[in-house]
Amino acid sequence: MVFSVAYHFLHDRDLAEEIAQDVFLSLHRNLGAVESPAHAAHWLRKVAVQRSIDAARRRTRRPQVALDDVAEPSERPSPGDPLLGDLLRKLIATLPESQRMAMVLRYQEDLDPSEIADVMGIPLGTVKSHIQRSLALLREKLARRGVGER
């Protein structure tokens, strides 16, 4: 969960592993404050989100991927196609950081919007708006690439 949040958010395996290690060492230092396994999971998710956002802000050597820079696939991917998964990950990487993290928590961690709001420390309305906007944008970009509804 910790590595995966950082990996899908940053698209950098080494950096994600570094963050995951840091998060677990942080948990190790704060074990006394952990009350239950559920609390530990919540704590890990929250710290992973924060460290990933911090790392993305610090990361200047690798510029963010612009939406227009995502290459058109050579073939039109269809639903269920691994190419579509790849294209979706690339399109998600182009979203602004707050929207991107909300999408990762929604579709990787399967959290509902109120849980996402809690983990990210932002209002529920903002989370809902982030998800709706991101989905609309992805639909539009996919439609432009010829990927439509089933």
Place this chain on the structure above:
Amino acid sequence: MDWLEDELKNALSRKEPGEGFDERVLAAARRRNVVAMPRRWMAAAAAVIVLAGAGEAYRWHRGQEAKEQVMLAMRITGHKLNLVQARIAGERQ
């Protein structure tokens, strides 16, 4: 949940870190524990040095004060002796 959300779930499925990640975390935790121990000793040693240094400085300061007091006393005594000598000399004349 529509087709796009299903695809997003597949695309963002959980990924695992590289092999040996657990061992690397445990090794890092052990390293931190080893490093943390001398730090505590270093802090204690620093406190001892500061306290010893402060004691020495205090003694030096007290020594300087005492020295100045002796010098002042000698200056006063010398001045008084001069006055006494001057008075004696005046009476003789």
